[in-house]
Amino acid sequence: GIQVEQSPPDLILQEGANSTLRCNFSDSVNNLQWFHQNPWGQLINLFYIPSGTKQNGRLSATTVATERYSLLYISSSQTTDSGVYFCAVGWGAGSYQLTFGKGTKLSVIP
Amino acid sequence: ETGVTQSPTHLIKTRGQQVTLRCSSQSGHNTVSWYQQALGQGPQFIFQYYREEENGRGNFPPRFSGLQFPNYSSELNVNALELDDSALYLCASSSGDRGWDEKLFFGSGTQLSVL
Numbered sequence: 001g002i003q004v005e006q007s008p009p010d011l012i013l014q015e016g017a018n019s020t021l022r023c024n025f026s027d028s029v030n031n032l033q034w035f036h037q038n039p040w041g042q043l044i045n046l047f048y049i050p051s052g053t054k055q056n057g058r059l060s061a062t063t064v065a066t067e068r069y070s071l072l073y074i075s076s077s078q079t080t081d082s083g084v085y086f087c088a089v090g091w092g093a094g095s096y097q098l099t100f101g102k103g104t105k106l107s108v109i110p
Numbered sequence: 111e112t113g114v115t116q117s118p119t120h121l122i123k124t125r126g127q128q129v130t131l132r133c134s135s136q137s138g139h140n141t142v143s144w145y146q147q148a149l150g151q152g153p154q155f156i157f158q159y160y161r162e163e164e165n166g167r168g169n170f171p172p173r174f175s176g177l178q179f180p181n182y183s184s185e186l187n188v189n190a191l192e193l194d195d196s197a198l199y200l201c202a203s204s205s206g207d208r209g210w211d212e213k214l215f216f217g218s219g220t221q222l223s224v225l
Binding site for chain 2: 040
């Protein structure tokens with residue numbers, strides 16, 4: 001099956017700093033989504049981005065499908081950005097199955 | 111607010127018992143997927159239902175089964191519980207008809223502990 005690797009596994013930031021999270025995947029995908037899991041376990045969908053670039057406030061994401069990676073940018077980080085960020089990819093036909101990476105745990109300190 | 115609701119939020123069972131978890135999809139969504147998330151790991155796909163039929167299944171044994179109802183709500187049933195079944199169980203819904211440009215919206219999950 002497809003492999004999804006996220007880096008770094010852990011990240012500690014001072015409030016106000018910027019960061020870049022990376023997701024590499026081993027095969028062609030037709031679905032790529034970024035999620036934020038808050039400390040209470042809720043998974044929030046940040047972006048659906050199988051290719052191209054999108055921005056939503058302080059967050060933006062870029063996927064280069066031909067090179068099999070995606071980047072999530074967080075600017076001017078806030079303590080509420082803390083949690084685990086997951087990249088998830090889908091491939092093949094007939095199913096919405098997503099394969100998740102192991103996540104990047106982000107801690108933003110005041 | 112995603113609109114996907116799960117119940118119960120927490121559950122404690124003993125090995126060998128059976129459990130049923132419930133999920134109400136976001137309004138207008140006809141596809142529901144279930145994921146298992148072990149501590150410190152990313153969610154793993156269990157199965158998906160589209161218009162009341164199973165549409166895909168991950169690497170989980172048959173004792174994991176599901177149902178989707180005409181109102182698109184769903185149940186996950188696990189028989190003969192094992193200690194390794196302890197995890198957060200997440201339900202996700204999506205809209206559309208087998209399209210690929212579908213965002214998944216997750217509920218808050220059910221934390222299952224098997225003793």
